[in-house]
Amino acid sequence: MATKGINRLTPYMFMAPAAIIMGIALLYPLGYMVYGSFRDWNPSQTIGESEFVGLKNYITLFYDPAFRESLSVTLTFAFAVVFAELLLGVGLALLLDRNIRGMSILRTLFILPMMIAPVVVGLMWRYMYHPTVGTFNRFLESIGLEGVDWLGQHALMSVIIADVWQWTPFIFILSLAALQSLPRSALEAARIDGATPWQQIIHIKLPLMMPVLIVTALLRLIDAFKVLEVILVMTEGGPGLSTEIVALRISRTATEFRELGTAAAMSNYLLILLLLLTLSMFAVTKLQEARAARLARQIQEED
Amino acid sequence: MLTTLKRAALGATTAIVMAGAALANPYADYAGTTLVVNFPAHPHYNAVMKILPEFTKETGIEVEVDQLPYLKMRERQTLELAQDEGDYDLIAYVVFSKADYVYADQLENLARYFMNPKLADPNYDADDLIDGYVYNIGFAGGNKGYLEGKTGSLFGVPYGSETSILGYRKDIFEKHGLEVPETYEEMLDIACKIPELEPGMGGLSSRAASGHHASHAFLLHLAPLGGRVFDDNWNPIVNNAAGVQAAEALKQIVDCGPEGATSFGFGEALGSFLAGDTAMFLDTTVVAGQINDPARSQVVGKVGWAMHPMGTRRGSQTGGFGIGIPKNAEHKEAAFLLMQWLTSKAGDKMVALAGGNPSRFSTHADADVNAKFPHMATFGEALKHADPDWRPIIPVWGKINADLGTTLSKVLTEDLDIQTALDGVAERTKAVMDEAGYYTWQ
Numbered sequence: 022m023a024t025k026g027i028n029r030l031t032p033y034m035f036m037a038p039a040a041i042i043m044g045i046a047l048l049y050p051l052g053y054m055v056y057g058s059f060r061d062w063n064p065s066q067t068i069g070e071s072e073f074v075g076l077k078n079y080i081t082l083f084y085d086p087a088f089r090e091s092l093s094v095t096l097t098f099a100f101a102v103v104f105a106e107l108l109l110g111v112g113l114a115l116l117l118d119r120n121i122r123g124m125s126i127l128r129t130l131f132i133l134p135m136m137i138a139p140v141v142v143g144l145m146w147r148y149m150y151h152p153t154v155g156t157f158n159r160f161l162e163s164i165g166l167e168g169v170d171w172l173g174q175h176a177l178m179s180v181i182i183a184d185v186w187q188w189t190p191f192i193f194i195l196s197l198a199a200l201q202s203l204p205r206s207a208l209e210a211a212r213i214d215g216a217t218p219w220q221q222i223i224h225i226k227l228p229l230m231m232p233v234l235i236v237t238a239l240l241r242l243i244d245a246f247k248v249l250e251v252i253l254v255m256t257e258g259g260p261g262l263s264t265e266i267v268a269l270r271i272s273r274t275a276t277e278f279r280e281l282g283t284a285a286a287m288s289n290y291l292l293i294l295l296l297l298l299t300l301s302m303f304a305v306t307k308l309q310e311a312r313a314a315r316l317a318r319q320i321q322e323e324d
Numbered sequence: 325m326l327t328t329l330k331r332a333a334l335g336a337t338t339a340i341v342m343a344g345a346a347l348a349n350p351y352a353d354y355a356g357t358t359l360v361v362n363f364p365a366h367p368h369y370n371a372v373m374k375i376l377p378e379f380t381k382e383t384g385i386e387v388e389v390d391q392l393p394y395l396k397m398r399e400r401q402t403l404e405l406a407q408d409e410g411d412y413d414l415i416a417y418v419v420f421s422k423a424d425y426v427y428a429d430q431l432e433n434l435a436r437y438f439m440n441p442k443l444a445d446p447n448y449d450a451d452d453l454i455d456g457y458v459y460n461i462g463f464a465g466g467n468k469g470y471l472e473g474k475t476g477s478l479f480g481v482p483y484g485s486e487t488s489i490l491g492y493r494k495d496i497f498e499k500h501g502l503e504v505p506e507t508y509e510e511m512l513d514i515a516c517k518i519p520e521l522e523p524g525m526g527g528l529s530s531r532a533a534s535g536h537h538a539s540h541a542f543l544l545h546l547a548p549l550g551g552r553v554f555d556d557n558w559n560p561i562v563n564n565a566a567g568v569q570a571a572e573a574l575k576q577i578v579d580c581g582p583e584g585a586t587s588f589g590f591g592e593a594l595g596s597f598l599a600g601d602t603a604m605f606l607d608t609t610v611v612a613g614q615i616n617d618p619a620r621s622q623v624v625g626k627v628g629w630a631m632h633p634m635g636t637r638r639g640s641q642t643g644g645f646g647i648g649i650p651k652n653a654e655h656k657e658a659a660f661l662l663m664q665w666l667t668s669k670a671g672d673k674m675v676a677l678a679g680g681n682p683s684r685f686s687t688h689a690d691a692d693v694n695a696k697f698p699h700m701a702t703f704g705e706a707l708k709h710a711d712p713d714w715r716p717i718i719p720v721w722g723k724i725n726a727d728l729g730t731t732l733s734k735v736l737t738e739d740l741d742i743q744t745a746l747d748g749v750a751e752r753t754k755a756v757m758d759e760a761g762y763y764t765w766q
Binding site for chain 2: 063064065066067087151152153168170172173174176256257258259260261262265273276277278279280
């Protein structure tokens, strides 16, 4: 009897170390943040000395126009960059999915931007956008056009361009991998049936790539919500609040305003937002899978 | 026999007393101690690093320095000071940290050190320390809680402090027969004339980027133009006539400034002056060293200095760093000795000659220092008008400062109406102050 009990426990015992480490490493900091978000906590105090204020931080934030503005900047930024990156990344992958000589070198070149430290990317773009000595305005002036006030009047767009430059390769490389692992039989069948290249892309390649694309987009979206360094270096959130994304506001709230509780509450709002996004993405994939399974069953029944 | 004995005893006592006198070294008890200090990476503290070996040689006290970028330094200190036993014996703090540290009871009151005859040097001459700096950086608990006053006391000594000064291009001014501006009106007038006289050149380099930079630039004009952020009852008055005038001055300066000025932080503003893209620079004295460094500057020898122009009154900024002893320090007395040595007349002169910012009137007037840095006399004159109340140093200032800075950035880039913008700041500031309890007694 005892042996049976031990036997039944064995798998759990094997899992225990991983579960414990996960609990400590993941849940403890998370719990600390949630706990902190209910307190009026400034960095000169230990968390124990701070005062419990219930949901006050959440409610204040909800009505805080600056936080709302930075939330809307974040949403605009995140969706704009992910949309542009998907378009360009998948497009590039479709173009380059063939046997070209020196492809591996080309691929390495393409993913270089991704490997550069974000602070360097920020600095680089900041100098390129410089109103007088920057590359862009010099070029525009050399062809007789007027310079653009990149980081002034068009700050959000300029920041989006820099992010697209850095992260399109990520989508490109994953899309390329997905493309190259597509079942050749489906494509051959389409070709034999006389499908044009466009039809192949729209009806075969893209639908088959979809699961990978969804996960990729989700990863990028999560990342885009948290981007900090590039924007910090390029604009510091300005002018006004026009590029102050939530991650930057959180960092300023903690260090400049010295309100750790509010910063924690803000992080939780961001966490909830990301969680909702992730769940909805999962729901979409599940629905698609269910639809595919239903179709497969129908086809089988028809046979 | 008795006399002989007496004489011998007397002789022995004299010998002991004399030996004692010869050994009288206030540092003796602390020789061999190692102090751990936290300084920012900043031109003044780079100069301090050069003179620290002299301190060790003179006193036998070793000093280990943890030098950090100044924002990082503040973060580190916040964590260190909250612990029971800290790593630092002496810290340099940014002026606006004073409110936080003193309020959280994390800095030593310096009274008990200056009272201690074994520690306090009678020749220290505290009256020679620059008043505006002492009250702005070292004092707490006086008027308004952060200024001089009967209830205040000293928690730190200014060290690496700065005031504002007007730098101008002597060659450009001479070429066009321009007079060095004495008043705000003259300065603004010249600032907008320059782009016409010298196409491609901006009038005056100013910070203007969203946040702290724009706020700093605005406050720089607010004090001399007669304004304040709060009245005596903590009501925000930043939106009164003087406030509007200061914001208009900032806008005019930026509009007549170099291209892209709206996104300038301190680095860019200084950079454009060093590159010769602007004719004037109105900001901290800390830049003097860089302007004459040929590796960084294209305007070496072409820059003259003048006092911060006058509006309705004189009022240059006060800022920079002070040094204080954390409550949780391990070697407080030795730390005091270091603090006293660094800020003494001799120490202040030594650091000035090494390229630092002196904190004493006497150092600014010193012949050796002036021979090496001829601008020092003008700086000393400007310091007499250093205004310790040009910006409030209260715990909630960080939040108000950020709001002021982002709103002004909207004025500069999105053409938001100045009065509307400042009214908004005043209203939000009022709410912040109310929540922080500043109206409890009204």
